[in-house]
Amino acid sequence: QNEIEAFIRDQEEEAKAKASSMAKEIIGLAIQRYAQEETLERTVSVVGLPNEEMKGRIIGREGRNIRAIEQATGVDILIDDTPETITLSCFDPIRREVARLALETLLKDGRIQPGRIEEVVTRVQNELNETIQKAGEDAVFKVGVGKVDREIVGLIGRLRYRYSYGQNALQHSMEVAHLTGMMAAELGLNQTLAKRVGLLHDIGKALDFEMEGSHIELGARICRKHGEHPAVVNGIESHHGDVPANSIYSILVQAADTLSAARPGARFESFQNYIQRLEQLEKIATSFDGVDKVYAIQAGREIRVMVVPDKIDDLASHRIAREIREKIENEMTYPGQIKVTVIRETRHSETAK
Structure with a gap:
């Protein structure tokens, strides 16, 4: 009896040691195989001017032009002694990008007045929406997750302009997708589904600044609405431990999410x-x-x-x-x-x- 118990205990310890070793090896292989550049975002954008006289034209008579730009875009325009340069300051990168593109268009055109400013800002916003859709399509293609609903593709593109502790949300989602896919391949699982769960795990961050609810609730809701695989929904709901993980893909996403976020220099x-x-x-x-x-x-x-x-x-x-x-x-x-x-x-x- 004692010998049998001792044998079982030894086998359990050996199995645990092997499992731990294999898990470390799988994670190590995934990290070594994946490399992703990480660029920390700024809260300012700089626009170059053709000459110093342009500063006066941007300000306008009694400041009417600069007020119109700030009101239409929601950014601060900082004009100082820096030669041939103005600075755009805003915590929302999408607003800042709209302001930058609108200003560059106005500078090329030369007609800077309140009516024209509103017209250009509206046009730039529409063009940026197309750019966001294209960014989502590129991400889906690069990661290789098959067909994705058009609305979700647009939300993936919006992640390009969202940051979490200084880490770009789209880069992070693609990184998690690749790491999850590599670990799934080592375990003989469905690699495409694993990458899909990884890519969409933070999709709610494209909505959480516009709608009520956490990014987890919003992400799960939008994926359910568009009939995503149950593993995708559970991966979203469980990656921060809010609900239990009920599939191996959810556990892999938790590991990949932690790996991506914990890389030195990835976040602050x-x-x-x-x-x-x-x-x-x-x-x-x-x-x-x-x-x-x-x-x-x-x-x-x-x-x-x-x-x-x-x-x-x-x-x-x-x-x-x-x-x-x-x-x-x-x-x-x-x-x-x-x-x-x-x-x-x-x-x-x-x-x-």
Whole structure:
């Protein structure tokens, strides 16, 4: 009896040691086979000018042009003594890219005035949507996960402009997909499905700044809506341990996600805290009825709130500004002061024939 128990114990220990060794070998092989460049993002973009006189034209008479650009795009335009250069500052990379492309178009065209600015910004936003769709298609093709619904492809493309602790969300998702696929291949599993689970595990991050809910809830919801494989949905729901992993693919994604995030230099903490503070500011303001657009600017020291003029009159504008200020004071911790500016703009136009 004792000999049998001792034999079983020895076999268990040997099996555990072998399993641990094999797991380390599989992860080691996956890491060695995959190499991905990682570029840390910035919160500013620099636009070159043909000459110094252009700074005056961008500012416009009494600052009307620069105000129009800032209002249409939601970015800060910083004009200083740096020769032939202006700086665009915004925590949202999509807004910053729209502003950069719009400014470059306006500089080439030479017509810089409020009406033209709005027209160019709208056109650039439409063009950027096409670029985002193309980025999603390229990612799906490079990773090799088969046919993906068009809406999900667009969301994958949007991850190109999202960051988590300084790590690009699209690069991270592709990295997780490749690592998951390699580990699945070593284990003799379905490599295409494994890569699909890895690529889509953070898809909710393309929506979490626009819709209520965590990126896990939003990602699982959108994948269920489009009939994704149950392993994909469980991989999304379980990769942070919120629900139990019920497939081997979910466990592989957890491992790959940790490997990608833990690589030295892949992420840094303080930048993400700054981003979360700005996003919280904007969410507080958008929670009020009658608010159309909200932009946190000046590194979070000011929040501009555009209201719907038909719903909000001048008196209500004062009330909303006061209520937003009170909500910020009650719900947030921040250094210094935050200025709340509510903008109510009414436009009337007639066409002379």
